Amino acid sequence: MIPVHLFGRPAVLPKVDLPVVEDAAQSIGACKLYGIMSCLSFFPSKNLGAFGDGGAVLCDDAEVADKVVLLRAHGSRPKYVHHVVGGNFRLDALQAAILRVKLPQLPRWTAGRRANAERYRRLFAGSPGIPPELRLPQDVPGHIYNQFVIRAPRRDGLRQHLSKQGIGTEVYYPLALHLQPCFAGLGFREGAFPHAEAATRQALALPIFAELTEEQQTHVVTQIAAYYR
Ligand SMILES: Cc1ncc(COP(=O)(O)O)c(C=O)c1O
CATH class of the missing domain: 3.90.1150.10 (Aspartate Aminotransferase, domain 1)
Known part of the structure; x- marks a missing residue:
């Protein structure tokens, strides 16, 4: 289930017996982690906006975090050894530098x-x-x-x-x-x-x-x- 915390407003989530991935693209900092992971967007219109595209995944499970990191760069670990078919979801270094300056604000x-x-x-x-x-x-x-x-x-x-x-x-x-x-x-x-x-x-x-x-x-x-x- 993918609930959307739309416009910055935390959605009220009932207990469900399903894996939950939260769309918190518009709601950074609005609510605690409820599901398996919570996905953020740093698109320029967001509260924490980069100067281009970017995003992050929040989770509190080491195994899930490990899988996300693996998927982020073509499923490779070490470089050029591919365990799963991932994609290119790297946060660009330039965007990361901008976000690091903006985050304290x-x-x-x-x-x-x-x-x-x-x-x-x-x-x-x-x-x-x-x-x-x-x-x-x-x-x-x-x-x-x-x-x-x-x-x-x-x-x-x-x-x-x-x-x-x-x-x-x-x-x-x-x-x-x-x-x-x-x-x-x-x-x-x-x-x-x-x-x-x-x-x-x-x-x-x-x-x-x-x-x-x-x-x-x-x-x-x-x-x-x-x-x-
Ligand atoms: C609610 C919501 N979900 C998902 C997205 C997608 O985020 P991104 O454009 O960073 O992939 C956005 C923003 O565009 C959004 O507002």
Whole structure:
């Protein structure tokens, strides 16, 4: 089972009798290891972003760690003796050097993101003109706010309006998994997963990075209220 700790929010995981590999690509530091391993991404949009691609696997089992290390470089040990068919999953040395400099800043950036999420909540609560259907992300313990995703009525119009005001937003994600062309062979049609489909129509990620100022956040919320008025 591959649960996804999406947007930085730790998923609530039931006890299951299955091997669990956690997708913590967006949730570095949000939760303790639950399954066999937890996978991180250092893609530039992540809380700890490299200047290119990178990732890491967290685990607390020496045997699993050994297997991951083996798979990382074509299954070879020693060099040119191949025990399994692996791949090239090496973390590039240049990216590693960048991540080593950035890593000590991560707690500060996480605190900044959390503080910005709090500030959005206050600004939204004190802002007349926000429709009641507009929902803010639930504030669950451990959330690291890789994204601050609201559920917004008339989302596409809102996004256009914000873009004209110089406010960048993103849609995570515009097309649900079961409607992706690569999964067409599974035979699911529109309507099969109504909750996922509603999310694709309503979700909108607002700026949340640590350096965001109060003035900028006020501008975002003011412009959202202006759109609905
Ligand atoms: C939830 C989630 N899982 C997996 C990935 C894949 O990570 P990467 O692009 O580093 O392979 C990403 C990021 O792109 C992600 O956001």
